[in-house]
Structures are given as C-alpha cells and as structure tokens.
Amino acid sequence: xxxxxxxxxxxxxxxxxxxxxxxxxxxxxxxxxxxxxxxxxxxxxxxxxxxxxxxxxxxxxxxxxxxxxxxxxxxxxxxxxxxxxxxxxxxxxxxxxxxxxxxxxxxxxxxxxxxxxxxxxxxxxxxxxxxxxxxxxxxxxxxxxxxxxxxxxxxxxxxxxxxxxxxxxxxxxxxxxxxxxxxxxxxxxxxxxxxxxxxxxxxxxxxxxxxxxxxxxxxxxxxxxxxxxxxxxxxxxxxxxxxxxxxxxxxxxxxxxxxxxxxxxxxxxxxxxxxxxxxxxxxxxxxxxxxxxxxxxxxxxxxxxxxxxxxxxxxxxxxxxxxxxxxxxxxxxxxxxxxxxxxxxxxxxxxxxxxx
Amino acid sequence: xxxxxxxxxxxxxxxxxxxxxxxxxxxxxxxxxxxxxxxxxxxxxxxxxxxxxxxxxxxxxxxxxxxxxxxxxxxxxxxxxxxxxxxxxxxxxxxxxxxxxxxxxxxxxxxxxxxxxxxxxxxxxxxxxxxxxxxxxxxxxxxxxxxxxxxxxxxxxxxxxxxxxxxxxxxxxxxxxxxxxxxxxxxxxxxxxxxxxxxxxxxxxxxxxxxxxxxxxxxxxxxxxxxxxxxxxxxxxxxxxxxxxxxxxxxxxxxxxxxxxxxx
Numbered sequence: 001x002x003x004x005x006x007x008x009x010x011x012x013x014x015x016x017x018x019x020x021x022x023x024x025x026x027x028x029x030x031x032x033x034x035x036x037x038x039x040x041x042x043x044x045x046x047x048x049x050x051x052x053x054x055x056x057x058x059x060x061x062x063x064x065x066x067x068x069x070x071x072x073x074x075x076x077x078x079x080x081x082x083x084x085x086x087x088x089x090x091x092x093x094x095x096x097x098x099x100x101x102x103x104x105x106x107x108x109x110x111x112x113x114x115x116x117x118x119x120x121x122x123x124x125x126x127x128x129x130x131x132x133x134x135x136x137x138x139x140x141x142x143x144x145x146x147x148x149x150x151x152x153x154x155x156x157x158x159x160x161x162x163x164x165x166x167x168x169x170x171x172x173x174x175x176x177x178x179x180x181x182x183x184x185x186x187x188x189x190x191x192x193x194x195x196x197x198x199x200x201x202x203x204x205x206x207x208x209x210x211x212x213x214x215x216x217x218x219x220x221x222x223x224x225x226x227x228x229x230x231x232x233x234x235x236x237x238x239x240x241x242x243x244x245x246x247x248x249x250x251x252x253x254x255x256x257x258x259x260x261x262x263x264x265x266x267x268x269x270x271x272x273x274x275x276x277x278x279x280x281x282x283x284x285x286x287x288x289x290x291x292x293x294x295x296x297x298x299x300x301x302x303x304x305x306x307x308x309x310x311x312x313x314x315x316x317x318x319x320x321x322x323x324x325x326x327x328x329x330x331x332x333x334x335x336x337x338x339x340x341x342x343x344x345x346x347x348x349x350x351x352x353x354x355x356x
Numbered sequence: 357x358x359x360x361x362x363x364x365x366x367x368x369x370x371x372x373x374x375x376x377x378x379x380x381x382x383x384x385x386x387x388x389x390x391x392x393x394x395x396x397x398x399x400x401x402x403x404x405x406x407x408x409x410x411x412x413x414x415x416x417x418x419x420x421x422x423x424x425x426x427x428x429x430x431x432x433x434x435x436x437x438x439x440x441x442x443x444x445x446x447x448x449x450x451x452x453x454x455x456x457x458x459x460x461x462x463x464x465x466x467x468x469x470x471x472x473x474x475x476x477x478x479x480x481x482x483x484x485x486x487x488x489x490x491x492x493x494x495x496x497x498x499x500x501x502x503x504x505x506x507x508x509x510x511x512x513x514x515x516x517x518x519x520x521x522x523x524x525x526x527x528x529x530x531x532x533x534x535x536x537x538x539x540x541x542x543x544x545x546x547x548x549x550x551x552x553x554x555x556x557x558x559x560x561x562x563x564x565x566x567x568x569x570x571x572x573x574x575x576x577x578x579x580x581x582x583x584x585x586x587x588x589x590x591x592x593x594x595x596x597x598x599x600x601x602x603x604x605x606x607x608x609x610x611x612x613x614x615x616x617x618x619x620x
Binding site: 053054055074075076080081082084086088089090091092101102105106149150153 | 515518519521522523524525526527528529532536537540541543
C-alpha cells in the first residue's frame with residue numbers, strides 16, 4: 001500500500017462462471033480524493049464498485065481501507081456507504097426516517113439523531129423536507145436525500161453508482177457542480193462510477209478508465225486527456241484524431257515518423273515499433289507553421305459553427321483530421337491550409353493501442 | 357335501434373341470472389334470520405331481531421363463535437409467518453431445488469380437505485394427541501399456508517432487493533433488514549394473506565368436524581344445530597359467518613390493491 005493512500009485495491013479478479021468481469025485490478029485512492037471510474041457498459045465498473053461496497057465478493061485479490069483488510073466484510077461492517085443508481089429510498093419512511101436509518105442502526109437516538117439528520121439535509125440543500133414522504137419528492141430531491149442518507153453516517157468512502165444517470169441533462173450538470181462542492185465540503189473520499197466522460201472530467205481528481213475488466217489508464221484528468229496511456233483512453237476521453245504512421249530510423253539516431261506520406265522529425269522512444277498510431281486532440285492542431293511537427297497542407301472539407309468553437313474537417317488524400325478553432329478565425333471551405341502541432345500534444349501508441 | 361336495445365338486454369339478463377343463482381340462497385338465508393315466527397320458511401313475517409337475541413344467549417353457539425375466532429387468528433398468524441419465511445427465502449436466496457420446494461409447499465392445495473382432516477385425525481390418535489381445537493389449528497395451517505405463501509410470493513418484487521441492500525449498507529443486521537424494511541414494505545401483502553387465511557379458517561367445516569369432539573367451531577355447531585331441524589337462529593348464525601367473511605375479504609382485497617398502487 002502506497003503511503004498516503006486510503007483505499008487500496010490489490011489484484012482483484014472477478015469471475016461469473018466462465019466469464020471474467022474484472023482482471024487483476026490494482027488501484028490506490030488518496031484520502032479525500034474524488035475518484036471517477038469511467039468505462040463503457042460491460043467494462044466491469046459497477047462490479048468494481050459493488051466489490052468496494054461489499055455487495056459482491058471478489059474471486060481473488062483484496063480491498064484495504066485505512067489499513068484494514070475489508071475484503072470479506074459485509075456491507076454493514078464496512079466504512080463505506082453507497083448512493084444507489086435508483087436511490088433505493090425506503091418508500092415506507094419519511095425523508096427524516098430515511099436519512100436517520102443509518103444513525104438508528106448505530107444506536108443514535110432522539111434529539112441527537114434529529115440534529116444530525118437536519119444537518120445532513122442542510123448540507124445537501126434540502127432543509128425543510130424532514131417530514132415529507134419520499135414518494136412526494138422530485139428526482140433531483142431524491143438524489144439529495146440519498147446523498148444525505150449515505151453521508152450522515154460519516155463513511156470513510158462514499159460510493160456512487162451512476163448517481164446522475166436518472167436525471168435529465170440540465171439537472172445532471174447542476175447536480176454535478178453540487179457533488180463537487182459537497183465532496184469539497186465534507187472531505188470524504190468519493191468513488192463515482194459513470195460512463196459519461198464529461199461528468200468524469202468535471203468532477204474527478206483521479207479518473208480510472210476501465211475496459212473489458214482491465215484498467216486502461218488511471219490518473220489526473222489533465223494527464224489522461226493530454227497524454228492518455230492507450231488509444232482507447234484517448235478516444236474514450238473525448239474527440240481525438242487517430243493517424244497511422246511509420247517510424248523510420250534516421251542516420252543520426254533520431255526516429256523519424258512518416259505521417260500521411262510526410263516524413264517528420266519526431267523523437268519517439270527508442271523502442272518504438274515500426275508501425276504506430278498517433279492521437280492528436282482536435283483543439284491542439286495549429287493552423288500555422290509554428291508547431292514542432294509539420295503536418296503539411298490540408299484542404300478544408302467541412303465547416304461547422306458550434307457557438308463557442310467551430311469545427312473543421314480537413315482532408316489530404318485518404319486521411320482526415322478534425323480540428324477546432326475559435327469562431328473568430330476565418331477559414332473558407334476548399335481553402336488549403338498549413339497544419340502543424342506541438343510534439344507534446346501527440347500521443348503515440350502501438351497498433352494494438354498500447355503506449356509506444 | 358330495437359336490436360341494439362335487445363343486444364344490451366341479453367347480457368344484463370344473463371348477469372342477473374348468474375348473480376341470482378349465486379346470491380339468492382344467501383339472500384334468503386339472511387332474510388329469514390329476521391323472521392318473527394319459529395320457522396325460516398315463507399311467508400316472511402319480520403323483521404325481528406328475536407333470533408339474534410336467542411343466538412347471543414346460546415352459550416354453545418357463542419363459545420363455538422369464540423373458538424372459530426381464536427382458531428382463525430392463530431392459524432392465520434402461523435400460516436402467514438411460515439408462508440412469508442418460505443416465500444422470502446425462495447425469492448431472495450434461490451436455494452438449490454427451489455422449484456421443487458415451491459411445488460411441495462403448494463401441494464396441500466391439491467389435496468382434498470377430507471383427506472387432510474382424516475389424515476390428521478388418524479395421526480392425532482396415533483400420537484395420542486387426541487382431537488382438540490389445537491389440532492384444528494394445525495389442520496388450518498396446513499391448508500392455508502400454501503395460499504398465504506402464494507399471495508406473499510406474488511407481492512415480493514425483484515426491485516425491492518435494492519431497499520434491502522441499502523439497509524445493509526447503512527449498517528442494518530439481517531434481523532433489522534427484515535423487521536424494518538422487508539416486513540413494512542410487504543405489510544399490505546402480509547395483511548391480505550392473514551385476512552384470507554382467517555376467512556378460510558373461519559368458515560372451514562370438514563377439517564374442524566374431523567378434529568373436534570366436545571369443543572367445536574361455529575360451522576360445526578351450525579351443522580349440528582341444522583341436524584335437529586330448521587330454526588331461524590341457525591340462519592342468524594349463518595348470516596353472522598357470512599357478514600364477517602365478507603368484511604374480512606373486502607379488507608384483504610383493499611390491502612393487495614394498496615400495494616399495487618404504491619409500487620406504481
């Protein structure tokens with residue numbers, strides 16, 4: 001366990017019969033961080049969360065929270081609580097009884113309980129609903145009650161299973177900001193599962209990208225976005241231009257990459273295989289010659305005005321590039337423009353999609 | 357125009373006939389419980405509460421009524437508890453062979469009351485337990501538990517498991533999960549099962565006849581009263597049995613409806 005990490009996931013495998021859902025997951029989460037586990041459906045992210053919460057038993061591996069091995073502890077014995085996707089608010093109890101349930105199970109009674117419940121409801125911005133029936137609440141309010149119910153027992157780790165999935169887009173963006181604020185206020189470690197990369201980037205200190213039960217990449221959102229570890233991570237984290245390229249050895253010992261028939265001097269690692277894939281974000285392409293890497297002349301095939309930005313589709317032979325520019329930059333359809341890019345903005349992968 | 361009128365009339369007549377066929381005997385029975393004279397046969401010369409007065413003054417009838425009440429409540433309670441435990445276990449834990457277990461639990465429904473009553477009566481003798489109201493309770497649990505089980509099973513929703521997960525997550529022990537979450541959520545179904553079991557026990561005759569000797573239940577008492585001849589007091593007892601059954605059944609129906617309404 002790394003120093004400073006609160007949650008340590010060590011070598012987790014999960015099989016359901018013959019099919020493997022999780023494959024050797026090793027992760028460390030720092031105390032007080034907001035972790036988002038991101039992945040497409042079927043990537044195993046919900047199973048991983050269920051293993052952290054104690055609802056599903058891992059086939060192999062262990063989960064350690066604050067130095068205590070909780071691998072085989074039941075949900076009620078773990079320092080974790082969960083905000084369920086469907087909220088799972090008890091329909092036969094009032095809001096106050098729902099939020100107070102965990103406290104009641106811990107033997108906290110009367111005014112003490114009432115006070116803590118009111119405090120938790122205050123925290124999530126619902127101060128006047130104590131006696132309300134949960135069935136009378138809107139989706140967004142239920143979400144907040146579920147958060148209050150999970151946080152009131154002061155868990156060490158709060159698990160959130162697609163917490164915003166049931167809300168409409170506008171409410172989702174609003175709740176997203178509130179979640180970030182809430183996490184900041186309480187300082188509890190949040191582990192949040194979603195398939196929405198925008199949500200992940202907006203909230204996370206650390207993003208974990210899962211694919212087919214394996215960790216594709218994990219790290220700070222900025223790093224994942226600019227220097228993704230794999231091609232899948234690059235594409236999943238937002239638009240990316242993916243270009244095949246060949247690596248040629250220069251006489252002076254420097255690797256030269258041939259992109260789109262154009263040889264560009266470009267230092268790659270010594271071990272780069274002859275065939276690679278480049279990934280470049282649309283907004284990192286430059287419409288001048290000032291970048292480190294010259295990508296040659298491209299023809300503007302399409303132009304889309306998107307409000308804050310405009311998006312261009314460029315072609316050169318068989319190749320195609322997506323590019324975003326400020327809308328103030330004047331470009332015409334069919335215009336041929338020079339494209340370059342800074343070396344730091346290029347991520348290089350093997351053809352299998354692994355970091356090269 | 358005329359043909360439409362006739363087309364509307366035929367189903368109405370049909371329904372009238374069916375319902376008369378079903379309800380007329382009960383209506384006649386109830387009507388003549390208010391007979392003023394000593395024979396429950398036309399012409400009707402009431403209404404009078406004379407026979408109700410005699411009924412409530414009849415110690416044998418009243419003690420039989422209490423026996424039926426107590427047997428109904430106890431047997432319905434036991435049937436509901438066992439039915440709930442079985443239904444909960446089979447839906448939540450899906451043990452190996454749960455289909456077979458389910459079939460076994462339901463099997464008493466396919467056996468006639470005659471066989472069950474007779475079987476229990478022989479067993480009671482073999483085990484030297486003898487006939488008693490306690491044996492009637494056993495018999496009623498045997499026949500009502502499958503029904504309670506089926507009603508409760510139909511009310512346990514797959515989605516409700518998330519409430520149980522949430523409760524465990526918040527630190528509830530299994531006992532707390534069942535008492536604070538499972539039972540309250542299922543309470544309309546549990547009440548419906550209890551009330552239906554109660555009515556079935558309340559007017560069950562064959563098993564009670566086989567398993568009682570001196571202390572009897574109301575249907576058995578009414579049956580022996582009938583053997584001594586017609587009497588409006590028996591009508592009054594029958595009316596009482598019917599009215600209580602209807603009230604309880606309607607409440608049972610209302611409770612299952614509530615559960616459906618609540619789950620939306």
